Amino acid sequence: MTLNTLTIAAARDGLRAGEFTAAELTDACLSAVDAARALNAVVHPTPDLARAQAAAADARLKAGDAPDLCGIPLGIKDLFCTEGVPSQAASNILTGFRPEYESTVTRQLFDAGAVMVGKLNMDEFAMGSSNETSAYGNVVSPWRRGNDTTALTPGGSSGGSAAAVSADLCLAATGTDTGGSIRQPAAFTGIVGLKPTYGRCSRWGIIAFASSLDQAGPMAKTVRDTAILMRAMAGHDPRDSTSADIPVPDYESMLTGDIRGRVIGIPREYRMDGMPAEIEALWAEGRRMLADAGAVIRDISLPHTKYALPAYYVIAPAEASSNLARYDGVRYGHRAALSQGDGIVDLYEKTRAEGFGPEVRRRIMVGTYVLSAGFYDAFYNRARKVRTLIKRDFETVFAEGVDAILTPATPSAAFGLGEMASADPVQMYLNDVFTVTVNLAGLPGISVPAGLDPQGLPLGLQLIGRPWAEGELLNTAHALERAAGFVAKPARWW
Amino acid sequence: MTIDTDTARKVAHLARIRVAEADLPALAGEFNAILGFIAQLDEVDVTGVEPMVSVTPMTLKLRADTVTEGGQPARVLSNAPDAREGFFAVPKVVE
Numbered sequence: 001m002t003l004n005t006l007t008i009a010a011a012r013d014g015l016r017a018g019e020f021t022a023a024e025l026t027d028a029c030l031s032a033v034d035a036a037r038a039l040n041a042v043v044h045p046t047p048d049l050a051r052a053q054a055a056a057a058d059a060r061l062k063a064g065d066a067p068d069l070c071g072i073p074l075g076i077k078d079l080f081c082t083e084g085v086p087s088q089a090a091s092n093i094l095t096g097f098r099p100e101y102e103s104t105v106t107r108q109l110f111d112a113g114a115v116m117v118g119k120l121n122m123d124e125f126a127m128g129s130s131n132e133t134s135a136y137g138n139v140v141s142p143w144r145r146g147n148d149t150t151a152l153t154p155g156g157s158s159g160g161s162a163a164a165v166s167a168d169l170c171l172a173a174t175g176t177d178t179g180g181s182i183r184q185p186a187a188f189t190g191i192v193g194l195k196p197t198y199g200r201c202s203r204w205g206i207i208a209f210a211s212s213l214d215q216a217g218p219m220a221k222t223v224r225d226t227a228i229l230m231r232a233m234a235g236h237d238p239r240d241s242t243s244a245d246i247p248v249p250d251y252e253s254m255l256t257g258d259i260r261g262r263v264i265g266i267p268r269e270y271r272m273d274g275m276p277a278e279i280e281a282l283w284a285e286g287r288r289m290l291a292d293a294g295a296v297i298r299d300i301s302l303p304h305t306k307y308a309l310p311a312y313y314v315i316a317p318a319e320a321s322s323n324l325a326r327y328d329g330v331r332y333g334h335r336a337a338l339s340q341g342d343g344i345v346d347l348y349e350k351t352r353a354e355g356f357g358p359e360v361r362r363r364i365m366v367g368t369y370v371l372s373a374g375f376y377d378a379f380y381n382r383a384r385k386v387r388t389l390i391k392r393d394f395e396t397v398f399a400e401g402v403d404a405i406l407t408p409a410t411p412s413a414a415f416g417l418g419e420m421a422s423a424d425p426v427q428m429y430l431n432d433v434f435t436v437t438v439n440l441a442g443l444p445g446i447s448v449p450a451g452l453d454p455q456g457l458p459l460g461l462q463l464i465g466r467p468w469a470e471g472e473l474l475n476t477a478h479a480l481e482r483a484a485g486f487v488a489k490p491a492r493w494w
Numbered sequence: 495m496t497i498d499t500d501t502a503r504k505v506a507h508l509a510r511i512r513v514a515e516a517d518l519p520a521l522a523g524e525f526n527a528i529l530g531f532i533a534q535l536d537e538v539d540v541t542g543v544e545p546m547v548s549v550t551p552m553t554l555k556l557r558a559d560t561v562t563e564g565g566q567p568a569r570v571l572s573n574a575p576d577a578r579e580g581f582f583a584v585p586k587v588v589e
């Protein structure tokens with residue numbers, strides 16, 4: 001057996017028992033990274049840092065001071081600022097940027113002894129659902145449709161994280177989720193991805209996209225690993241004024257698998273016209289599995305669901321247009337070459353035209369438009385009012401006793417890279433139809449691999465929980481994971 | 495509502511992103527597709543609904559008005575494309 005295929009839980013136990021060292025485990029992952037260039041998942045490998053961290057972890061293990069993540073090799077999404085290591089949000093506008101500081105989440109992971117194998121590919125500024133907007137080029141999913149060699153998307157925006165975990169290049173990875181960017185790629189690659197409650201993980205040092213929606217979270221091979229990683233990522237941070245000062249429980253200890261009597265809502269508005277039969281069947285199967293485990297299934301209504309995506313495509317670009325105003329060619333990153341006589345506005349306009357890719361430019365300009373004089377009320381304020389109604393839908397069902405909500409994670413299995421190229425931008429946005437409501441309402445949501453489509457590609461189910469109830473949500477996910485018994489792995493071709 | 499080439503040009507300038515004149519019609523077309531999608535929001539009755547300010551109920555914490563991390567100009571400037579004598583350098587702004 002190769003060490004890089006272990007779960008976090010198994011590696012933790014093996015390290016503590018002295019069956020292998022963190023150095024050996026790290027070398028196994030670094031070798032896997034080297035052999036997986038074809039996936040383009042790891043864009044800035046950090047082998048020297050990883051070996052140094054592994055040596056420090058081995059010393060801690062020997063001293064008996066070993067937190068759960070001590071010596072565990074992780075991949076870190078390129079959106080996280082990591083001190084001295086390139087961090088460019090997969091954008092050319094941040095070419096060469098090496099942060100002078102460490103994001104709170106990665107600081108916490110490293111303090112817990114985690115090892116970073118490298119920075120992971122993603123959609124540029126986390127804007128995308130297929131990892132095709134990256135300045136580093138596409139990530140290729142390790143999964144294929146049977147013997148068909150068509151290159152598939154791992155999903156996005158955390159596509160590098162999903163591919164790296166699924167292909168065993170690291171034991172788990174960090175992701176971020178603004179409209180589905182953890183859960184959709186997790187579903188496409190047969191892994192688990194958790195978007196925590198807004199405010200659970202510090203956003204400090206994470207390159208901002210839409211600040212009222214962005215949230216970091218774990219992506220891992222199992223629900224147990226997700227729980228272990230989640231505990232280390234979460235917690236209050238005085239540097240993020242929206243981070244919640246609420247104690248972080250030991251999520252792993254809450255995984256009893258006992259969900260008897262818990263009320264699971266099935267929202268009728270998530271049954272979309274034209275939904276593929278296999279998604280419909282998977283959802284029905286998930287409902288049956290939770291009922292068999294003793295949960296009480298209840299049909300519910302979330303009436304404003306269909307307005308979530310349009311509200312998102314006002315709010316997220318609006319916030320992005322403000323957040324990305326900082327990329328001006330002055331303080332960091334790319335600066336355009338200027339012509340004789342060019343002034344400061346030419347510097348801004350040329351730098352931003354060269355540095356941002358087409359999707360990012362489009363979203364900044366849409367955001368600029370909806371915030372501009374005369375349209376602010378018609379678009380931005382209306383979208384924020386609809387957001388209030390979307391959140392109220394969830395509050396109503398939770399007040400009526402629903403503990404968690406079961407939905408499909410995505411409207412389809414992974415599609416081929418380039419297959420959406422001719423579609424208008426809105427077609428791509430529809431990928432997030434089941435996940436985006438959760439960001440607008442600030443709730444925790446988790447994607448659990450639950451089956452394969454007829455072509456052998458993974459499909460995921462999503463569970464949505466009450467605010468701050470990640471522990472209960474993980475336990476329900478654990479019950480679903482056990483019942484689904486998903487064990488498929490991509491056949492290695494890379 | 496339809497966005498024409500003039501509006502697209504104006505928005506690009508507001509966003510400080512240079513767009514070639516020849517690319518403006520296509521950009522306007524993309525804006526129109528997205529705004530057409532957003533227009534669904536007009537169907538929702540939002541009478542008496544407050545626009546969301548904070549998704550989780552919270553009040554911002556206060557802290558002492560003191561310098562927490564300062565006095566490190568070299569680190570602040572370390573990623574600048576052009577820094578001179580402890581400052582960010584830009585083209586002439588004032589004639």
